[in-house]
Amino acid sequence: MDKRLGKSRTEFRRDGTTKRHVCFIITRLIENKLSFGRGARAKPALDPCQMADNFRHMPEVSLLTFPYHDNLQVAEFVRRGVPARSLAGLAEALKLSVAGLSTTVKIPRRTLERRLAENADLKLDEAERAIRVARLLARATEVFEDRDEAAAWFSEPLNELGGKTPLECCALEAGAREVEQTLGRIEHGVFS
Template identity: 30%
Template sequence: MKKNFLNQKNGGNFGTNDVKMKNKYQNQNTETKVEEPMVAYANPLNIIDTARKGIKISNALDLVNKLGLSQLEFANILHVSLRTVQRFESSKLLDSDGSSKIIQLQNINTKGVNVFGSQSSFNQWIRTPLLSLNNKTPLQYFDTPFGFQLIEQLLGRIEHGIFA
C-alpha cells in the first residue's frame, strides 16, 4: 500500500513552502469543495462555474489521498511537473483545467466506490491492468478528458453487469 504522499520525504508536506506560485494558481477566499455531494454538480452550468472558480488545492489533495495516489501520479493527471506539485500551497486554488480534472476524478471516484462497494476496492481496481484497456490500468487514463470518459463508461458497463 502506498504511503500518504503528504507525509513523504522530498517536499511532500503541502502548504509549508512559501514559494510563490505562477498566476496559474490563484489565491482567493472563495472556498470550493470537491467533496461536496455530486448533486451540487448535477447541473452542467454548476460544474463549469465550479471549475472556473477553482478547486482549493487542499480539497484536491484530500481526494488524491483518498485514492492513494502519489505526488507523481497527481502531477501526471494535472500535466504539471513533480516539483510544481511539491510546491503547491493548500490554501491556493487550482486553475480551471486542473479543477475540471479534479471534478472528473471525484465523479469517477464516487461512481467507482458505488460500483465496487468500498474505497479500497476501487483504489485496487484503478491500479489493475485490464484487458479491455490493452493491459493498462484505469489510472493511466486519468490524464485526458477522453480517458476520464472511457473509464466512466467502463464503470457503467461493470455496474450493469456487462463484461468489461
C-alpha cells in the first residue's frame, strides 16, 4: 500500500490521471532526446508513428510533439488516423476554444462536437489542416523560444499577412507558407 496516496500500487498504476501524467512525462523525455545532441535533422531513434500509437489515449501530446521535419512520417501519421480529441490539446496550446480552432481546420462546430462525443478520427483533409497548424505552432515556438509568446503571435493581425492573423492564414496551404516565410524573416531579423 502506498501510504502517500492511500492506494495500493496496482490502483495507482490503473488510475487514468496518473497514467496520463506518466505518459506526458515520457513523451517530453522522448521529445528532449530527439531534439538534443543529435542535430535538428537527425532521424529519431523511435518511429514517431509508433510513438503516436503508444499514446493514442493522449493524442493531444503526440500532435503537439510530433517531429514534423519528416514528411513521409507525417503522411503515415495522418493515414493512421488523427483523433478529433487531439484538437483539444492544440486549442489549449493556442489559448483558443476548440470551437475557435474548428474554423481554421474547417470543421463545422456541430460536426466536431459529434466526433468528439463518438471519439472518432478526423478526415484526412481535416487532419492535414490540424497538423499544418500544429507544425506552424512548433515552428513559431522554435522562433520565439516560448510557446505562450508563439500562441499570442498567432492571434495578432500582421501587416505582412494583409492584416490577417497567422491562425486565419493557416486555413489554406498558401497562407500557411506565407506564415512560415514570415517566421523565417522574424528569425533572421528581416523587417518587412
